[in-house]
Amino acid sequence: MSLLGIELSDAGILAAAGDPPRLLETDGGETSSPGFALSLSDGLIMGRDALSRFRLNPRSSTNRFWDDLGTEPIRQPGLEGKTCAELAYRHLGKLWDALRHAAGEVVIAVPGYYTRHQLGTLLGIADELSMPVKGFVPIALAGSSATHPGQPLLHLDIHLHRIEITLLEQGDRLVQKETKTIAGKGFHYLYTEWVKMVADEFVRITRFDPFDQAVYEQELYNRLPGAIQNLQPHSSATFSLEAGSHSYRVPLDYELFAQKTEAVFSEVRRIIDDMLPGAGTGEKGPVLQITRRTAHLPGCKEALYKLPSLALMQLAPGAGALGALKLRESFSSVQGARGVTLLSSRPLHPEPAPDHHAAAPGHPDMQPTHILHGDRAYHLSASPLIIGTDHRDGGSTLRISSNPAEIPQRCCIITREGNEVILVTEWPAGTLVNDRVIVQTGTLELGQTIRVGPQSHELKLIACVDR
Numbered sequence: 001m002s003l004l005g006i007e008l009s010d011a012g013i014l015a016a017a018g019d020p021p022r023l024l025e026t027d028g029g030e031t032s033s034p035g036f037a038l039s040l041s042d043g044l045i046m047g048r049d050a051l052s053r054f055r056l057n058p059r060s061s062t063n064r065f066w067d068d069l070g071t072e073p074i075r076q077p078g079l080e081g082k083t084c085a086e087l088a089y090r091h092l093g094k095l096w097d098a099l100r101h102a103a104g105e106v107v108i109a110v111p112g113y114y115t116r117h118q119l120g121t122l123l124g125i126a127d128e129l130s131m132p133v134k135g136f137v138p139i140a141l142a143g144s145s146a147t148h149p150g151q152p153l154l155h156l157d158i159h160l161h162r163i164e165i166t167l168l169e170q171g172d173r174l175v176q177k178e179t180k181t182i183a184g185k186g187f188h189y190l191y192t193e194w195v196k197m198v199a200d201e202f203v204r205i206t207r208f209d210p211f212d213q214a215v216y217e218q219e220l221y222n223r224l225p226g227a228i229q230n231l232q233p234h235s236s237a238t239f240s241l242e243a244g245s246h247s248y249r250v251p252l253d254y255e256l257f258a259q260k261t262e263a264v265f266s267e268v269r270r271i272i273d274d275m276l277p278g279a280g281t282g283e284k285g286p287v288l289q290i291t292r293r294t295a296h297l298p299g300c301k302e303a304l305y306k307l308p309s310l311a312l313m314q315l316a317p318g319a320g321a322l323g324a325l326k327l328r329e330s331f332s333s334v335q336g337a338r339g340v341t342l343l344s345s346r347p348l349h350p351e352p353a354p355d356h357h358a359a360a361p362g363h364p365d366m367q368p369t370h371i372l373h374g375d376r377a378y379h380l381s382a383s384p385l386i387i388g389t390d391h392r393d394g395g396s397t398l399r400i401s402s403n404p405a406e407i408p409q410r411c412c413i414i415t416r417e418g419n420e421v422i423l424v425t426e427w428p429a430g431t432l433v434n435d436r437v438i439v440q441t442g443t444l445e446l447g448q449t450i451r452v453g454p455q456s457h458e459l460k461l462i463a464c465v466d467r
Contacts, residue, residue, distance in 0.1 A: 004103035005324030006095075007139060008110050008122075010035030010066035010160040011187050011293055013095060016321035017102040023318045024102060026095050031318065033095055035066040035160060037087045039079055046091045055218040062087070063188060067161045069118045089125045096129050105134040107327055109320035111159060112138040112166050112179035123340055135331040137343040140166035141176050142327065143319035144289060147348055151311075152276055152286040156268065156304075158294045161186045163268060167275045175345040180271050185264050190297065193260050194228070195220055198239065201250045208241070208248040216243060227252060229296055258299025265303035272307060285309030292317040313432055314451070368421050368446050368461040371414065373398055377462065380416050387411045387452055387459070398459070411452040414444065421461070423450070 005021075007014040012032030015024045027033035027047040036050035039060045045053070054061045059078035065087035074082050106126070110119065119136060126133045140155035147170060155166040163182040169175040198220065199210045210216040219241060227239050236253040276286060288310055294300060295314045304312060316322065330346050370377040371385070378385060378398050386397045388410040410426045421444040425431045431438045432451040444450075450459040 002102060002104040003134075003325055003328055004099060004106045005142075005321040006099075006106060006108045007142075007318055007320035007324070008066070008108055009139065009157065009293075009320075010063065011158065013091075014318040014321045015095070015099050015102075016318055016325055017099075021322050021325050023321065024099060026098055033091070034063070035091060036061065036063045037065060037091065039082065044087070044090050046087075046094050052222060053218065055221055056214050063160055065091070067159065069114075069121055071121065085121050085125065088122070089128060092125055092131075093129050096131055100131075103132065105132050105328075107134050107142075107324040107331065108136050109139045109142040109324045110136050111157075111162075112140055112164055112176060113162065113181050119342060133340050134328070135341040135343060137324055137327055137330075137346070138166070138176050138179070139291075139320040140164070140168065140179070140289075141174065141343060141346055142321075142323035143291065143315055144168060144174060145315060145319060145323065147174075148284075148287045151284040153289070154272060154275065154286060155289045156294055157291045158297070159186050160188045163264070165268065165271050165275065170348055172348065173345040174348040178275060180275065182264075182267055182271070185267070187293075190260065190264065191221070191224065194257055195224060197256060197260065198224065198250065198252065202241070202248060205250050206248040208243060208246070210241060216241060228257060228298060231257065231298055233258075233302070254298055258302065261297055261299035262303050265300065269304070269307055285311060287311045287313055289313045289315055291315050291319065311432065366446055366463045366465075367419060368444060368448075369463045370461075371398065371450075372460040372462050373457070377464075380414060380421055382416055385414045387414065387450075412450075421445075 002017060005016045007016075012034050013026060014032050015026055016022060017024060023031040025031055028049070030048060033047040034051050036047060036054055038045040038050035038053055038057055040057070050061065054063070059076075062074065062076060062079060065074075065084035068084045069088055071083050071085045074080070074084065108122070108126075110122070114122075122136075123133065139157060144153070144155060149170065153168045153170055155168060157164045161184060163185055165180050166176060167178040169177040195217075199217075203209050210220045223239075227237065231237060231252060231254045233254055236251045238249050239252045240247055240249045272286075272288070286307075286309070288304060288307075290300070290304075290312060292315060295312075301312060304310060327343065327346060330343055331341055368380060370379055378396070383396065388397065388399070412426055412431045413424045415422050415424070422441060423431060423433065423438060423444050424441050425438050433442060433444065434448050436442075444461055446461055446463055448461045450461070451457065452459070
């Protein structure tokens with residue numbers, strides 16, 4: 001029987017299914033559907049359609065129904081007579097219409113802060129939709145993709161109206177030990193602050209005010225997320241708006257956005273500091289798993305790396321939905337269970353090592369010969385290749401950045417020793433190789449990806465088949 005995994009975040013609901021597992025289209029050809037609702041005279045509009053008109057009809061729009069999930073009437077003018085549960089039913093129903101063909105059973109990864117009452121409401125909604133829900137699991141528990149023995153393990157996610165930090169305990173099983181949230185400081189807050197900042201820049205530089213008409217304000221909200229995602233540290237890009245026959249342009253500076261983020265992530269750092277003593281000390285530093293939607297925020301990684309000896313691990317898009325697919329047996333093993341089960345722990349088994357040689361058919365014993373950074377390949381030899389901003393004691397350097405504040409002088413060293421390629425980490429936070437943090441030394445294989453620095457610069461291990 002086919003299984004469907006759903007990751008229920010109001011920042012964007014995602015779904016996964018299939019063998020091999022993959023994310024499915026849920027809303028207008030996209031793989032995520034944000035929790036927005038718009039009430040018009042001819043009915044309700046949900047998801048991306050509502051988001052695209054959110055600022056045009058602010059009195060009749062809401063994006064709080066998943067966060068405030070319940071049966072109390074909404075008090076907002078323009079939405080009288082409706083409840084959050086009704087809007088959630090309409091939103092989930094829209095997605096279920098697109099997904100029911102892929103599902104024999106459903107596992108839903110839910111926010112860790114949902115109360116039992118909210119889970120009961122969600123189950124009632126699923127029953128009304130004839131959705132065959134097998135069980136619930138917290139997003140942090142479902143999305144954790146690797147084990148890190150001896151290291152405190154945390155999970156960070158951002159929803160529309162909350163930041164969620166989860167402490168996971170690694171023993172015989174992976175257990176959700178503690179969850180804390182920062183209310184009112186999610187994506188909605190950040191983008192509202194960023195839109196105000198960009199609008200002020202338009203007024204200051206061009207005297208054009210995007211807030212003068214709702215259509216320009218909506219256009220600013222629609223296009224800003226894509227523009228921000230393309231921004232790189234220590235850089236700026238031009239952002240333009242068309243108003244009638246005029247085109248107005250302003251520079252978007254990465255550091256301005258990062259300044260707004262820093263104020264939020266200083267609170268995240270404080271909470272992580274408070275949670276870590278309860279995770280045990282250990283010999284190695286903590287590992288923080290961050291969702292894809294969180295990692296792409298300007299200034300996120302720079303702010304988090306201010307925590308000493310912290311290793312960041314960026315999860316795959318939809319990690320909660322994809323991880324839920326692996327938990328069928330965990331629900332089946334619950335003895336005597338009636339109804340739907342909420343998992344608070346799951347088996348803790350190391351992920352099987354990926355078959356890196358599969359990327360080189362016809363060469364089963366091929367080892368990496370070069371490391372690829374951008375459009376340049378660096379030869380691997382017995383002479384040390386130093387990854388960072390500087391090099392000493394001989395060897396050559398793969399310069400990730402010229403800014404020592406962004407990248408340490410020596411992140412790691414890669415050397416060929418006989419038939420093996422060895423990585424030695426020189427950064428206390430460790431070096432991320434695929435989904436595994438290497439704190440001291442490790443052997444590298446063909447096809448692996450190394451990520452270093454706050455911006456997760458990617459290096460790919462490749463082989464030249466024709467010398």
